[in-house]
Amino acid sequence: MSNVIECNDLTHYYGKKMVFENLNFQVRDGSILGLLGKNGAGKTTTINILNGFLHPRSGECLIYGENSQHLTPATKARIGFLIEGHIQYAFMNIHQVEKFYSGFYSNWKPAPFWDLMAKLKVTPTQKISTMSCGQRSQVALGLILAQNADLLILDDFSMGLDPGYRRLFIDYLREYAKSENKTIFTTSHIIQDMERLIDDVLIMDYNRVLAQCPINEFMTGFKRFDFELENDEVNLKNEKFVANLEMVKNKVELYSYETKEFVQQFLDNHGVAYKGFKQVKMELEDAFIGLTGKY
Amino acid sequence: MWKSIIYKEWLKIRFFLIGFTILGMMGIAYLFLKVQHEFTFSGGGNFWYNILFMGMQFFGYFKFIPLSGGLLIAVVQYFPETIDQRIKLTFHLPLKENNVLLMMHSFGAGCLLLSYLLLMVVFISLSAIYFPSEMVYDSIVSVIPWFMAGFVAYFFVALIVMEPSWLYRIMYSLVGGFFVTIYVKSPVIAAYGPAIPGLSLLTILMSVALLFSAYRFRKGEM
Amino acid sequence: MEKLSRIILVLVAILVLAMTLPMLYWMAFEQPVSKPFVLYSCLDDDFFIMRQGKPNTFEDTRGNKYTREKYEQKLPMMNFQQLMISGLMPDTIRGKAMDMHEIGLNRSFARFKPEDMNGPKPALFPLFESQSGRANIGMPDDFFRITWRVEFLDAATNKIREEKSQLFSAALYHNGFAFPATRIEGLPTTRKSCDEGYLIVDSSNQLFHLKMVKDKPYVRKISLPEGLRFKHIQCVDFKDKKYYAYLFSEKNEIFILTQDEYELVKLPITAFNAESCDLKIYGDLFNYNVTIDHEDHTDVVILDKDYKRVKSYQEGWPLISEHTEGKIFGYIFPAQLSLEDPNSKYINFYWKGSGGIGWVLLNLILVGVHLVILRRRNASLQGHAVDLAFVAVTGIYGFIAINLFQNKFFD
Numbered sequence: 001m002s003n004v005i006e007c008n009d010l011t012h013y014y015g016k017k018m019v020f021e022n023l024n025f026q027v028r029d030g031s032i033l034g035l036l037g038k039n040g041a042g043k044t045t046t047i048n049i050l051n052g053f054l055h056p057r058s059g060e061c062l063i064y065g066e067n068s069q070h071l072t073p074a075t076k077a078r079i080g081f082l083i084e085g086h087i088q089y090a091f092m093n094i095h096q097v098e099k100f101y102s103g104f105y106s107n108w109k110p111a112p113f114w115d116l117m118a119k120l121k122v123t124p125t126q127k128i129s130t131m132s133c134g135q136r137s138q139v140a141l142g143l144i145l146a147q148n149a150d151l152l153i154l155d156d157f158s159m160g161l162d163p164g165y166r167r168l169f170i171d172y173l174r175e176y177a178k179s180e181n182k183t184i185f186t187t188s189h190i191i192q193d194m195e196r197l198i199d200d201v202l203i204m205d206y207n208r209v210l211a212q213c214p215i216n217e218f219m220t221g222f223k224r225f226d227f228e229l230e231n232d233e234v235n236l237k238n239e240k241f242v243a244n245l246e247m248v249k250n251k252v253e254l255y256s257y258e259t260k261e262f263v264q265q266f267l268d269n270h271g272v273a274y275k276g277f278k279q280v281k282m283e284l285e286d287a288f289i290g291l292t293g294k295y
Numbered sequence: 296m297w298k299s300i301i302y303k304e305w306l307k308i309r310f311f312l313i314g315f316t317i318l319g320m321m322g323i324a325y326l327f328l329k330v331q332h333e334f335t336f337s338g339g340g341n342f343w344y345n346i347l348f349m350g351m352q353f354f355g356y357f358k359f360i361p362l363s364g365g366l367l368i369a370v371v372q373y374f375p376e377t378i379d380q381r382i383k384l385t386f387h388l389p390l391k392e393n394n395v396l397l398m399m400h401s402f403g404a405g406c407l408l409l410s411y412l413l414l415m416v417v418f419i420s421l422s423a424i425y426f427p428s429e430m431v432y433d434s435i436v437s438v439i440p441w442f443m444a445g446f447v448a449y450f451f452v453a454l455i456v457m458e459p460s461w462l463y464r465i466m467y468s469l470v471g472g473f474f475v476t477i478y479v480k481s482p483v484i485a486a487y488g489p490a491i492p493g494l495s496l497l498t499i500l501m502s503v504a505l506l507f508s509a510y511r512f513r514k515g516e517m
Numbered sequence: 518m519e520k521l522s523r524i525i526l527v528l529v530a531i532l533v534l535a536m537t538l539p540m541l542y543w544m545a546f547e548q549p550v551s552k553p554f555v556l557y558s559c560l561d562d563d564f565f566i567m568r569q570g571k572p573n574t575f576e577d578t579r580g581n582k583y584t585r586e587k588y589e590q591k592l593p594m595m596n597f598q599q600l601m602i603s604g605l606m607p608d609t610i611r612g613k614a615m616d617m618h619e620i621g622l623n624r625s626f627a628r629f630k631p632e633d634m635n636g637p638k639p640a641l642f643p644l645f646e647s648q649s650g651r652a653n654i655g656m657p658d659d660f661f662r663i664t665w666r667v668e669f670l671d672a673a674t675n676k677i678r679e680e681k682s683q684l685f686s687a688a689l690y691h692n693g694f695a696f697p698a699t700r701i702e703g704l705p706t707t708r709k710s711c712d713e714g715y716l717i718v719d720s721s722n723q724l725f726h727l728k729m730v731k732d733k734p735y736v737r738k739i740s741l742p743e744g745l746r747f748k749h750i751q752c753v754d755f756k757d758k759k760y761y762a763y764l765f766s767e768k769n770e771i772f773i774l775t776q777d778e779y780e781l782v783k784l785p786i787t788a789f790n791a792e793s794c795d796l797k798i799y800g801d802l803f804n805y806n807v808t809i810d811h812e813d814h815t816d817v818v819i820l821d822k823d824y825k826r827v828k829s830y831q832e833g834w835p836l837i838s839e840h841t842e843g844k845i846f847g848y849i850f851p852a853q854l855s856l857e858d859p860n861s862k863y864i865n866f867y868w869k870g871s872g873g874i875g876w877v878l879l880n881l882i883l884v885g886v887h888l889v890i891l892r893r894r895n896a897s898l899q900g901h902a903v904d905l906a907f908v909a910v911t912g913i914y915g916f917i918a919i920n921l922f923q924n925k926f927f928d
Contacts, residue, residue, distance in 0.1 A: 486636065
């Protein structure tokens with residue numbers, strides 16, 4: 001399976017502040033990749049480089065084999081781009097905006113756009129600027145769907161959405177992408193519901209990649225173990241198998257890619273006394289927090 | 296595709312362009328209402344004499360009308376593009392970035408030109424009622440730099456609005472602010488004659504200045 | 518394309534800087550140049566010079582100092598009203614009894630500046646009635662132009678007065694006028710003692726006098742020496758009615774055109790250039806005092822009443838570029854740009870060199886500084902060749918401009 005996006009050795013700084021160094025990742029054709037990270041982890045920077053709105057200090061991003069700094073119009077036509085905050089030409093109404101975009105794309109399919117618009121309670125002459133956040137998100141999504149792009153780049157699409165709209169957005173998108181074999185690259189800092197959407201996950205923290213793998217692998221491989229230490233001065237934080245560790249008094253939340261057996265074995269072997277050891281089932285959000293820490 | 300770009304630009308500027316043109320025409324109409332009044336009360340001979348030999352510019356207050364038009368159109372055309380960095384949408388369209396900008400710019404400047412031409416036609420037609428061709432010609436030579444100032448203002452405001460860095464915006468404003476004044480000095484009538492070719496050239500050159508700040512935007516300058 | 522747009526911005530910034538920086542510099546540092554005011558005394562046959570300062574000083578050509586009162590007494594023609602009041606006016610000068618009326622009649626003053634010539638000219642003129650029989654001259658309600666014929670336009674209707682136009686066209690035509698006119702000069706004002714119409718040059722460089730006498734055209738063709746062309750004609754209205762105008766030829770000769778005889782008299786003045794000199798001519802009972810101000814010196818020529826040269830005086834002063842502030846200017850700025858010129862009413866791009874080549878040094882230093890900046894940035898010289906050329910040629914202007922709008926392009 002070929003890669004739609006390939007970012008190689010991407011390095012960027014804002015002035016002297018490093019955003020990331022030697023970032024590498026790929027997005028497979030037909031897959032949905034979620035780039036997750038806390039605010040300021042470099043998600044928008046990555047998106048800006050991908051769209052040619054930022055020149056990285058070094059490294060390059062290739063989209064369909066073209067450097068993202070010089071995308072040809074033909075390649076740009078294959079990319080649907082949702083700007084953070086569902087930005088659209090707010091001075092237009094939905095008819096105007098549809099008319100505007102339809103002129104650019106040869107395989108423009110208005111049906112999905114109007115399907116979505118039919119669900120909105122907006123008047124035909126209502127400007128986008130007067131719509132609610134949720135309504136605007138549907139307009140922006142509808143336009144990308146109608147563009148019938150091969151690659152969808154969605155920058156923090158969940159921002160400002162009600163849970164209902166978010167769920168609607170995600171379900172619609174997943175259904176669409178899978179039936180039409182579209183590739184999606186999306187970022188989000190709201191992790192809820194993302195499990196329903198993405199195939200692969202890329203988790204970034206300040207200056208580094210914490211995880212990059214299929215979501216199922218991540219969800220089954222990454223585990224949480226809770227137990228109580230007899231002696232709360234034992235420090236497990238620096239052990240290799242520990243991905244993250246949260247400790248309140250002697251109550252431990254230990255995150256690891258290793259199995260339950262491995263962890264228990266380790267504790268026993270090292271003479272660490274504990275009780276109440278149990279593996280806790282996690283949602284993606286829990287796993288995300290487990291991996292990136294609460295702070 | 297070009298039709299779509301024009302459509303978008305038109306949506307942004309239409310009411311302002313039409314409004315400006317109507318206000319401009321009303322301004323000109325008022326100008327000639329005053330001329331007519333003066334003719335009635337002081338006589339045409341006196342009025343002509345004051346224009347020919349006393350340096351009176353009966354259209355003097357018209358000076359800043361084209362300028363304000365240029366400012367207005369630039370603001371309403373480019374400001375919406377920069378709110379929430381909407382210009383990203385434009386750059387993402389399947390066209391070359393500079394071509395899109397030049398198209399937007401040409402359309403805006405073209406609309407401005409059309410509006411200016413309409414104002415000129417009204418101005419010249421009304422002038423021709425009251426004044427002989429020589430005086431009309433001298434008036435045209437006098438007002439042409441003012442119209443050019445309108446274009447320069449349009450080009451500079453676009454440049455400033457698109458610029459991502461505040462420091463550069465201030466620089467552009469300083470340079471642009473002074474540059475505009477060379478078009479609106481207050482000399483004797485028709486004094487701009489020899490400078491018009493040079494000023495026209497500078498005006499035309501300024502039309503592509505916008506690409507610089509847009510490039511800086513695209514490369515993530517801050 | 519982006520690079521071109523930046524070069525344009527840099528160019529515009531250079532233009533703006535070349536206008537503003539010198540302007541600010543002069544505003545801050547320029548010292549006034551005091552030009553001597555030179556007059557001729559018919560009593561002493563010598564020049565008396567007033568120098569502006571605090572206070573003004575008065576001296577003759579041998580350096581003797583005078584009080585203001587003494588100075589005024591030496592120049593009785595210029596100061597006769599003051600001298601009359603003070604009772605210091607001599608009864609006779611050069612054997613001639615002093616008569617207030619006669620002195621007043623012979624007094625005249627004409628002034629010319631290059632901008633009188635270099636500027637937009639009106640194309641329509643009012644033709645006054647020369648013999649209306651009224652004390653005051655009345656403003657006509659029509660204006661004439663001379664294109665393929667003479668046309669009088671009624672200002673109230675903006676229409677041609679056909680009958681009058683034909684009458685005047687015919688009169689000019691019958692006097693051999695070659696239409697259209699290339700120059701129409703007169704005194705288009707009602708504030709003059711009487712009207713003498715217009716002096717008109719036709720397209721064959723012939724000179725005509727046109728006025729309106731009792732609604733009829735008066736046309737006189739004035740014979741000119743072969744090949745004489747005028748660059749400016751300044752009509753005058755003096756009480757002595759000796760001549761109509763000063764006429765400046767293409768070769769910078771000054772003529773007067775005598776009244777009634779239409780005789781063209783060439784004044785014995787050589788140091789004049791209408792493009793750059795201010796000219797002042799004071800006439801009095803005995804002499805004409807002709808002052809020609811050049812940029813760095815003044816020429817004063819005294820003529821008698823037959824326009825013969827009596828005496829002359831010259832005095833120079835340092836050019837602004839020779840002052841300290843001018844010299845420093847020359848080391849900083851290669852040139853200055855202005856849209857206005859003291860010798861013209863036209864707006865144009867007036868470049869003026871700063872005098873000398875001291876600025877070359879600064880230009881080279883700035884090129885060096887920029888090379889250091891580029892090396893620190895590890896920038897390629899090739900990509901900055903245009904910038905360096907800007908600095909080399911325009912010096913401080915280019916240096917500021919390229920650093921204002923930095924040459925920062927990727928790839």
